[in-house]
Amino acid sequence: MSVEQSPGKATAKPGAAPAQSPAQEPAQLKKAVKPLGLDFGAAWEYAPAPETADHVKLEARYELFIGGKWQAPSSKKYFDTVSPSTEEKLAEVADADATDVDNAVKAARVAYEKYWSKLRPIDRGKYVYRISRAIQEKARELAIVESMDGGKPIKESRDFDVPTAAAHFFYYAGWADKLQYAFAGRNPRALGVAGQVIPWNFPLLMAAWKLAPALATGNTCVLKPAETTPLTALLLAKIIEECDLPPGVVNVITGAGATGAALVGHADVDKVAFTGSTDVGKRIQKAIAGSKKKLTLELGGKAANIVFADAPLDQAIEGIIGGIFFNQGHVCCAGSRLLVEEAVFDVVIRKLKDRMSTLRLGDPLDKNTDIGAINSKMQLDKIRSLVASGESEGAERFTPDCAIPARGYWFAPTLFTGVSQSHRIAREEIFGPVLSVLSFRTPEEAVEKANNTMYGLSAGIWTDKGSKSFWVAQRLRAGVVWANTYNKFDPSSPFGGYKESGFGREGGRQGLLAYLEVD
Amino acid sequence: MAKKKDEVGQAAESGGASNPAGGPAGSPENGATNGHSNGVNVGERVPVRKAYKLYLGGAFVRSESGRYTQVAEGPGLSGKENVSRASRKDGRDAVKVAQAAWEGWSGRSAFNRGQILYRLGEMMEARKVELIASLEAGGQSRADAERETHASIDRAIAYAGWCDKYQSLFASLNPVAGPHFNFTTPESMGVVAIAAPARPALLGLLGTILPVIASGNTCVVLASEADPRTAIVFAETLATSDLPGGVVNILTGQVKEVLPHLAKHMEVAALDLHELPPDLRKSVEEAATINVKRVRSRDLGVADWFDAAAAESPRWIERFVEMKTIWHPAGQ
Numbered sequence: 015m016s017v018e019q020s021p022g023k024a025t026a027k028p029g030a031a032p033a034q035s036p037a038q039e040p041a042q043l044k045k046a047v048k049p050l051g052l053d054f055g056a057a058w059e060y061a062p063a064p065e066t067a068d069h070v071k072l073e074a075r076y077e078l079f080i081g082g083k084w085q086a087p088s089s090k091k092y093f094d095t096v097s098p099s100t101e102e103k104l105a106e107v108a109d110a111d112a113t114d115v116d117n118a119v120k121a122a123r124v125a126y127e128k129y130w131s132k133l134r135p136i137d138r139g140k141y142v143y144r145i146s147r148a149i150q151e152k153a154r155e156l157a158i159v160e161s162m163d164g165g166k167p168i169k170e171s172r173d174f175d176v177p178t179a180a181a182h183f184f185y186y187a188g189w190a191d192k193l194q195y196a197f198a199g200r201n202p203r204a205l206g207v208a209g210q211v212i213p214w215n216f217p218l219l220m221a222a223w224k225l226a227p228a229l230a231t232g233n234t235c236v237l238k239p240a241e242t243t244p245l246t247a248l249l250l251a252k253i254i255e256e257c258d259l260p261p262g263v264v265n266v267i268t269g270a271g272a273t274g275a276a277l278v279g280h281a282d283v284d285k286v287a288f289t290g291s292t293d294v295g296k297r298i299q300k301a302i303a304g305s306k307k308k309l310t311l312e313l314g315g316k317a318a319n320i321v322f323a324d325a326p327l328d329q330a331i332e333g334i335i336g337g338i339f340f341n342q343g344h345v346c347c348a349g350s351r352l353l354v355e356e357a358v359f360d361v362v363i364r365k366l367k368d369r370m371s372t373l374r375l376g377d378p379l380d381k382n383t384d385i386g387a388i389n390s391k392m393q394l395d396k397i398r399s400l401v402a403s404g405e406s407e408g409a410e411r412f413t414p415d416c417a418i419p420a421r422g423y424w425f426a427p428t429l430f431t432g433v434s435q436s437h438r439i440a441r442e443e444i445f446g447p448v449l450s451v452l453s454f455r456t457p458e459e460a461v462e463k464a465n466n467t468m469y470g471l472s473a474g475i476w477t478d479k480g481s482k483s484f485w486v487a488q489r490l491r492a493g494v495v496w497a498n499t500y501n502k503f504d505p506s507s508p509f510g511g512y513k514e515s516g517f518g519r520e521g522g523r524q525g526l527l528a529y530l531e532v533d
Numbered sequence: 534m535a536k537k538k539d540e541v542g543q544a545a546e547s548g549g550a551s552n553p554a555g556g557p558a559g560s561p562e563n564g565a566t567n568g569h570s571n572g573v574n575v576g577e578r579v580p581v582r583k584a585y586k587l588y589l590g591g592a593f594v595r596s597e598s599g600r601y602t603q604v605a606e607g608p609g610l611s612g613k614e615n616v617s618r619a620s621r622k623d624g625r626d627a628v629k630v631a632q633a634a635w636e637g638w639s640g641r642s643a644f645n646r647g648q649i650l651y652r653l654g655e656m657m658e659a660r661k662v663e664l665i666a667s668l669e670a671g672g673q674s675r676a677d678a679e680r681e682t683h684a685s686i687d688r689a690i691a692y693a694g695w696c697d698k699y700q701s702l703f704a705s706l707n708p709v710a711g712p713h714f715n716f717t718t719p720e721s722m723g724v725v726a727i728a729a730p731a732r733p734a735l736l737g738l739l740g741t742i743l744p745v746i747a748s749g750n751t752c753v754v755l756a757s758e759a760d761p762r763t764a765i766v767f768a769e770t771l772a773t774s775d776l777p778g779g780v781v782n783i784l785t786g787q788v789k790e791v792l793p794h795l796a797k798h799m800e801v802a803a804l805d806l807h808e809l810p811p812d813l814r815k816s817v818e819e820a821a822t823i824n825v826k827r828v829r830s831r832d833l834g835v836a837d838w839f840d841a842a843a844a845e846s847p848r849w850i851e852r853f854v855e856m857k858t859i860w861h862p863a864g865q
Contacts, residue, residue, distance in 0.1 A: 048676070059803065073673060107809070151599050193819050200846070200848065292825070295825065296822045296823075296854045297822075299818075299821075299822040299825065300819050300822045303815050303816075303818035303819040303821075303822070304811060304814055304815025304816075304818055304819075312826065314827070468824070487857075487859050492857070493855065493856065493857060494857075494858045494859075494860070495857065495859045495860070496860045497859065497860065497861045498861060498862055499713065499860055499861070499862050501861050502709070502711070502713060504707065504709035504710055504711070504715065506707040506708050506709055506710075506715075507707045507709050507717070507858055507860070508705075508707070508717045509646075509854070509858065510860050512722075512855050513802075513824070513825065514824055515673065515825075516825060517825065517827050519856050522705060522707055522717060522858075523705055524703075524705070524717060524856050532845070532848060533846060533848065
C-alpha cells in the first residue's frame with residue numbers, strides 16, 4: 015500500500031464556509047497529490063487454494079422434513095438447485111404445495127401440544143444446545159455446501175456463517191430456562207406454531223436466527239428456505255433429526271414463493287417471521303392483516319456509511335470494502351451508500367479504487383477468494399439493470415480489471431461517483447457488489463442524507479471523535495449503527511430495522527420478544 | 534366556563550338523587566331548575582356556551598370541513614352542544630404538526646418529558662371538576678365520572694414517572710464475542726395514529742396517549758365517538774401543561790371516516806387501534822402496509838383500563854419504541 019499524503023490544504027471545519035476558490039482547488043489537489051496506482055505485476059498472483067469437497071456427499075434428491083420424517087411432496091414435483099459458480103445441478107429438492115404446508119403445520123401443532131410445551135424448559139434448552147454442537151461438528155461440510163449452493167466465498171461461510179449459526183443456537187439454548195428473568199413479572203409464554211420464511215443470502219445463518227429463539231421460547235416451527243439455497247437448511251434438518259428432537263418440533267419444507275405464501279397464510283400459524291425484500295414483506299403484512307398472527311419482518315436496506323474527515327482512513331477503507339463487498343453485497347445491511355466528507359473525498363476514492371483492484375473474484379471454494387458468485391441469474395440481471403440505470407442517469411462508474419470466469423454468475427466490484435440522491439442507485443437496494451458514493455460537508459448534512467431513504471436497517475460512522483460519533487448515532491434512523499466498524503454480528507446483539515426495513519429484533523434478550531406473549 | 538360547570542353540577546345533583554344511574558333527569562316541566570330548557574326566565578343570567586373544537590398543533594380549531602356533530606348539553610338537558618367533526622384533511626394537518634413536533638419532543642431529556650407529564654397531572658387535578666362534569670354530561674353517573682377522572686389523573690402521574698425509567702428496563706449491554714462495546718437502547722418511532730376506545734372515554738384516552746408520548750413519540754388521536762366532548766375538555770388540560778403544541782393532536786369525528794387515511798399516510802409510523810370492527814381493522818391494517826407501519830391492536834374491557842397494575846405496565850411503552858443497537862470497537 016502506498017503511503018498516504020494528506021491533502022495539502024487547510025481542512026475546512028465542518029460547517030465552515032467553503033474555501034475561497036472551490037472551483038480550482040480540486041484540480042490543484044490532483045496535481046499536488048499524484049495518484050499512485052498500485053502495480054504489483056505478477057507479485058500478487060495467487061496459486062489456487064481450493065477447499066476439497068470430496069468428503070461432502072450430497073444426495074441426488076431431498077424430500078420434505080415433516081413430523082420427523084422425510085416425505086415426498088404431494089405434488090410429486092421437484093426442482094433443481096444449482097451452483098451459481100458453475101451452473102451445475104447439485105441436487106433436486108421437493109416442491110411443497112399447500113397440502114404439504116398443511117401437513118407441516120399440523121405436525122408442528124401436534125409437536126407443540128404433545129411434547130414441546132410439556133418439556134421442562136431446561137430440557138428444551140438441551141435439545142437446542144445439541145443442535146449448536148452438531149453444527150460445530152459438521153462445520154466443514156456445512157461451509158462447503160453453503161459455498162457450493164449459494165456462491166459465497168468459503169472463507170466467509172467457514173469463518174462467519176457457520177460459526178455464527180452455531181453460536182446463535184448456543185446463545186438462545188441458554189435462555190430456554192431463564193425466560194421469567196428476561197421479562198420479570200410479565201409471565202412470558204410461547205405463541206405456538208411459527209411459520210418462518212428465510213432468504214438466500216445467509217441460508218444457514220438465517221435458519222439459525224429463526225429457529226433458535228423460536229425453539230428456546232417453546233414454539234414449534236415450519237421453516238421454508240429460499241428456493242435457490244435450500245441445501246444447508248436440509249442438512250440442518252438432518253442434524254435436528256440426528257439430535258432426536260421430538261418429531262414435528264422443526265419441519266423444513268422447500269419451495270418457491272407459492273410455498274411461502276401458503277405457509278404465512280395458513281390459519282393455524284400463530285407467528286410469522288420473514289426475512290427478505292421489503293416488497294415481499296409488505297405483501298406478507300397485507301396477507302395477514304386483520305388476523306391474530308404475530309409478525310416480525312427483517313427487510314431491505316440502503317445503509318449509509320458515513321466517513322468524516324477525521325476518520326482513521328485506512329481502517330475506514332477496510333470497513334467500507336467489507337461493508338459493501340462482503341457476500342457479494344448480498345447483505346440487507348450492506349453499506350451501499352457511502353457518504354464521504356468533502357475534505358477527504360478524493361483521497362478516499364483513490365484508496366477505495368486501489369483496494370478494489372486487489373479483490374479476488376472467482377471460485378467460492380478457493381480460500382483466497384474475496385468475491386464469489388452472484389446467487390442466481392435473476393439477481394445478476396437485477397444488478398446489471400440497476401448498474402445500467404446508474405450509468406444512464408449520469409453517475410461515473412469504476413470497475414477494476416477483473417477476470418470473470420467463463421461459467422457461472424459473476425459481477426465485478428463496482429463503484430459509482432457523481433451520484434445524486436435521486437438516482438436509482440442511491441435509492442434502491444441493489445443487493446450486489448455495487449457502491450454508490452456521495453459527499454457532504456457538515457454532520458447535519460450527513461445525517462439528513464443518511465436518513466433520506468425509506469429504509470432504516472443499519473448505518474456506519476467513521477470518525478475519531480467520540481462525541482460526534484454518538485451525536486450522529488443518536489440521529490440516524492437505523493436499527494444497527496456501526497461506529498468505526500461495519501458488518502459485525504453477534505447472537506447477543508439485537509438486529510433489525512426502522513421504517514420500511516421491517517420490525518422486530520433478532521438476537522439478544524430483545525429477540526426473545528418476537529416469539530413470546532408477555533404481560 | 535365556570536358558570537356552565539356549575540349548571541351541569543346542579544343538574545346532576547338535582548337529577549342524581551332520584552336517578553343515580555345518570556339517565557334522563559327531570560322532565561320538561563322542571564325547566565325552572567335548569568334555567569333554559571323552556572322559555573326564558575327574564576332576570577336570570579344567560580350562561581355562555583362553549584364551542585368544542587379540534588385540538589391541533591396546540592391550538593383549538595374548527596374542522597376545515599365546517600362539519601359538526603351534536604352532543605347533549607347534559608343529562609336531561611335539551612340544549613345541544615356542537616363538537617367539530619374532523620375530515621380527512623384535518624387528519625393530514627394533524628400528522629403534519631405531529632411530525633413537526635416530533636424532533637423537539639423526542640429530543641427533550643427524558644426528565645423534562647416526565648416533568649411535563651407530571652404537570653399534566655397537576656392541570657387535570659385542578660380541572661377535575663370540569664372533567665367529571667363532562668363525563669357526566671357524556672352519560673356517566675357522578676360516581677363513575679369521579680372514579681374515572683381520579684384514575685386518569687393517577688395514570689398521568691404513573692407515566693410521568695416512567696419517562697426516564699423504561700430505558701433502563703428495555704436497554705441492554707450486549708456481551709458480544711469480540712473487542713467491541715455493544716449496547717441497545719430504545720428510541721421513539723415518530724408519529725403514532727391512535728383510535729381511542731369508546732369507553733372509558735377519558736381513562737381510555739389517557740391510557741393510549743401516555744405510553745405513546747412518554748418515549749418521545751407524537752400522536753394524532755381519534756377520540757371516543759361515544760363521548761367526544763370529554764376529549765376536548767381534556768385537551769384544555771394538555772394546552773396548559775407545558776406540552777409543546779403538536780405532540781398530542783385530538784380529532785373528534787368518525788373513526789371510520791378518518792382512520793383509513795391516517796393508516797395509509799406515509800408520515801405515520803405506527804397505529805394503536807382499539808375496538809375496531811373486524812372489517813375496518815382488516816382494511817386499516819392492509820392500508821398500513823404501504824410503509825410497513827407498526828400496527829398494535831388491543832381490545833380491552835372497561836374494567837381492564839381501571840386495572841392500574843396492568844394498564845401502567847411498561848409493556849405499553851415497549852409497543853411504540855424502536856431498539857437501536859450501537860457497536861464500537863474497544864481498542865487503543
